[in-house]
Amino acid sequence: MTRSLRWIAPTTVTWVLGVLFLFPVLWFLLSSFKPGGELFTWPLRLFPEDWTVSGYITAWERYDFQQYFLNTAIVAVVTTVLTVFVSACTGFALAKYRSRWVQAFFLCLLATTMLPTEVIMPSTFSVILGLGLYNSLAGIIVPSIITATGIFMFRQFFSTVPDELLEAARIDGAGEFRIFFRLMLPIARPIIAVLAIFSFQWRWNDYIWPLLVLNDPDKYTLQLALRSIVGAENIDWSVLLGASVISLIPMVLLFLVFRRQIMNSDINSGLKD
């Protein structure tokens, strides 16, 4: 093969795979604009014959998706703010105060990646009940604040900050908290951005915690609402397609705005120390 034709094979394979990856979403999206009758009429067509948004309107109005949207947004935003703050505090302490106890706690946090909530659902439920968090949005927010990934990201970052910088600030008479808020948090801005994006995505798409904690349909998050539509005896596909696409919109916007941060995030350093 001559040098100038080298691009053909890798480019072809990439784009064949790319089309295969894109197709499920494309088909889903195009189907969501078909009227209910057209969804199941063979021969199936790629593009809708009559474009309609009736599925979207029904989902938004009849199924109370406004409420679910709001609930999910509250949970995702509040949890993300708390996650970033607690992870930064913890990561800072783990990186800058070396003692046996601190390191032991670090190992415990490491173990939580091996022990996800899914594994101990029944007893987690009892804890939620005991704390009076059952059936409240706080019950989803509080338990999901700590994530090992977030803490590792900050620990890793703060370990690269030279100790001399802290010493200099101490000599200047700055207290530890002042150092943290005025010096450390501002320089950790790239990590804050990446963790905020990731945390928002985790919380927006989470299913396990809402499933355990919420009972009242008024408090449902989008994922629970979608699950209840798909779990029905006769699935209303027209509504389900529209509702699913609605639930994706914030994530797509987030991606469009923060594409650079997401794609260039060196999450490897955060996960494996």
Next chain:
Amino acid sequence: MAVTTARKERRRRGLVAATFLLPAFVLFVLFFVAPAGLGLAYSFTDYRGYGTPEFVGVGNYTSLFADSDFYRSLWRTFLYTAVSVPFGYFLTLIISALLVSRETKGAALAQVVFFFPWLISPIVTGVVWRWMFGENFGLINYLLSSLGMGSLKWASDPNLALIVVILAGSWGGTAFSMLLFMAAMRNIPSSYLEAASLDGAGSLTRFVRIVWPLLRPTSFLVILLGTIGAMKEFAMIQSLNGGGPGTSNVLIVQYIYKTGFEQSKIGYASAASMILMVILLVIALIQTRFDRSDLS
């Protein structure tokens, strides 16, 4: 005098560190230690969610080991993990290699395409694939029958249903591993590859002989996270086929959920939880050992 100041200072710093760690510590105790401890305690009782739990010794464990449903879901989970992890690993590895290759045209756009499923929740991923693979209405069966191959039983054949789950899982899981691989590949010094080119190595040889071995730590991480993720797969299957047909694809976490919450056998489900915990721990230990022996 100087000694006491230093000691005082150290003590003060210790207090500061404790303050910084306090929120994480409290949350860790409440939502990891307490459920784990409570789960262990429940697993020795007949607790049903109300009343006083009665101690039953290892009764739950002996009945679990005799429960064919438990074995079936455990086996199904292992099968799912054993197929989906290697499949997902090689798929992601190939895609990442293509995307960082300078010979691929439009790689920046393609990267967005492969990353897109990351934005989609497990529940919606399940819905998307259910829509494509619907037995009587899905596009795949429509295409198959248009080609004269007849439709396949994607929903009523247990193994075909598992194949759809594997495809959907790999589709959804590619993006995150891809970020890990691409970051690692970009960190490989280009001098290594240039040296190999001068020796006449083609791009495939360079990848297999140089890049892939250097990616070992990332491969380890991707496989470990993939294995844990597959062992606890739950949400996506819930919306894809609910563990069906029947209960043939009920994986272990769904089994725990069903026994614990739908049948409210909390003690029994906790025993299953403890077994899953031990399995995950063993997997993590084996893989860590594997990683270490490779490095030395």
